[in-house]
Amino acid sequence: MTGDKKGRRSDRPLPELKKERDSFIQTFFKKGAQFSQELVNENSKLRHRVSELEQESTRLRTQLASDDAIRELLKKIEGLEREKKKLLSRFEEAEAASSKWVDQYTEVEGELANFANLYVASYQLHVSLSFRHTVRQIRELLEQLVGASIFAVYLQKSDGRTLAPIVADGIDKPKAIAIDPDDGGIGEVFSTGVAQIERGHLEAGSIDNPVALVPIKMEDRVVGVFAIYATLEQKPRFLPVDFELFKLLGAHAAAALVCAKLFADAGHKIPSFDSFFDPEM
């Protein structure tokens, strides 16, 4: 017992030890506080970092969503571009088809106008049995439909050797022409029955250089020639319809003139139905 007491007494810290202990405790607590502070600081830093990362994550998520939207938009733009290309291609096709229709329409309108010209020419040549009217129609046909400015229509005289003008325009003193098969002009056309028509520019036309010489035929016999020496300035070349008009005039003019002459000779008497079946005809 006593020994224990002594022992306890001997365990009592010495002042140096106490001091050392206090110093240790102080240091311990100081370090603890320091460590705690460091932990608090670290914690604060980590919280800040977490907050930053959360913000970054939000931003990235937003960006991702935005990228998706852009990708979506780009896809839509590509689709629209394809659609636009398709529509443009269809538009071009439609435009080409429309242009083709316009061309065809213009061509048909042109053909109709040509037919109208031919119909009118034929109608006017035969509508009257007056010789004067028929001659006037031949003149108008050449002047108004063909656009001739200097021209003449010659018919064979009874002597068989000369052609005399029945229509002349733009010529001072139209005179009869001797039929010469080798003259390279009117005489040749009359003798051969083959027309001579300038297919190029008509500016060079003159009395000495006709631009069209066309035989006038009665059935297969050549009875005259019409000559175009010059055309109006707005008629620089003959059109396809003019060649048809030349054929029509060459084939119909003589018949129309002969009919008118015979009708006048018959005292403008119209043959009766019976006369068409007269066995002597």
Add this chain to the structure above:
Amino acid sequence: MAEYSCLIVEDSPMMRQLLVFALARVKNLRVTEADDGVDGLRKLASARFDIIITDINMPIMDGLKLVKRVRSDPVHQATPIVVITTEGSQEDRQRALQLGANAYITKPIQAPQVIAKVKELLKIE
């Protein structure tokens, strides 16, 4: 649909017939024919026309006199007039335009040209 009326004043039966054929291609256009300027004035006095097409060279009363008379007529003073000239004469055209014609066509006439001019003056599509 609106109806239009056209007066053709032309002494040549061939030209009149050609013009009538050409203008038959214009929808809703009624065509009346006159032989010369005097006949034209007679027809203008009895009806109202939306357009007049007249030749310049005509007997009795030529196209230029007709244009002048039409422009002093209260009913037709604003009616479009197209003149047809035989020659490529600049003088005739200038005179017609000075007197109040709206347009001219030179012979030999082409139907598509006549149709286009009439449609343009009547403002028809």
